[in-house]
Amino acid sequence: MKPDLDIREIAEFPVMTLPLSINQEEVAYDELILGDRGIVVATNKNGNEWNIVSRMSSQYQLVRHPDILDAIESVFESNKLSYELKEMMLHGTLDSSIRARYILTDFESSGHNPIIDVNNSYDGLSKFHVHFGVWRQVCSNGMMGYGKEYICDKIHIRESVSLLNIFESIDKFINTEFLMLVNKTEQLRRVKPVPLESLVKNMRPKESENFVVSEIIDKYYQELGENRLAQLNAVTDFAKSLSTERRIFFETGILKTLS
Secondary structure, eight states: OOOOHHHHGGGOOOEEEEETTSOGGGSBOOTTOOSSSSEEEEEOSSSSOOEEEEEEOTTBOOOOHHHHHHHHHHHHHHTTOOEEEEEEEEESGGGOEEEEEEEEOTTGGGTEEEEEEEEEOSSSSSOEEEEEEEEEOBTTBOOOOOOGGGOEEEOSBTTTOOOTTHHHHHHHHIIIIIHHHHHHHHHHTTSOOOOHHHHSTTSOHHHHHHHHHHTHHHHHHHHHOSSHHHHHHHHHHHHTTSOHHHHHHHHHHHHHHHO
């Protein structure tokens, strides 16, 4: 199923590469963009002004966000995988990078869904990469559990960006890491909760204070019982209010704390 176009539109803004020797009056230059070797990447998000977001070598290959999303969705559709584009976030220099979260929807009976997180940047701060994880069907909360061997990434260099092996990676993830994570989270339902101080030990002081005051842990204790599965969902639900970087930190670290 094609995602709602309103979500996709977030990623669809003009971008282009320019030689460093271009006339300075033609684009808003950063004072650090000097010399006549390599290229710069510029975006135009407001419809009338181009802004430099990065300086790259002459080997840089621009990979546009919409092209990445089209390619990923074509992999889903050609392999008959039902999916939903759950959310899209902008980040990085001048909000030039994206993180798109897809959920595969053919696993409802398990109480979990595989997640495919697609990341792409124009600012040179990260590679194009795909993360795989697990979405827990508990209220509006989702839990992400990354397995590093199931991360596909490519640098933006000519002839290096390819999606040929994406489906093989998705298939491998579903049949190994996904099932393992499903079993692991269900095991947490049968284990007594860890002390609160252990649960918040990796939080910053203000985060810890807000977590306790929010009483979100009580909400999940009432829904799931006093166990580590409730704690897992409380922490990942709380993390939704944090920055993208802190959210990923919580999502990747909470299973270690509770295991």
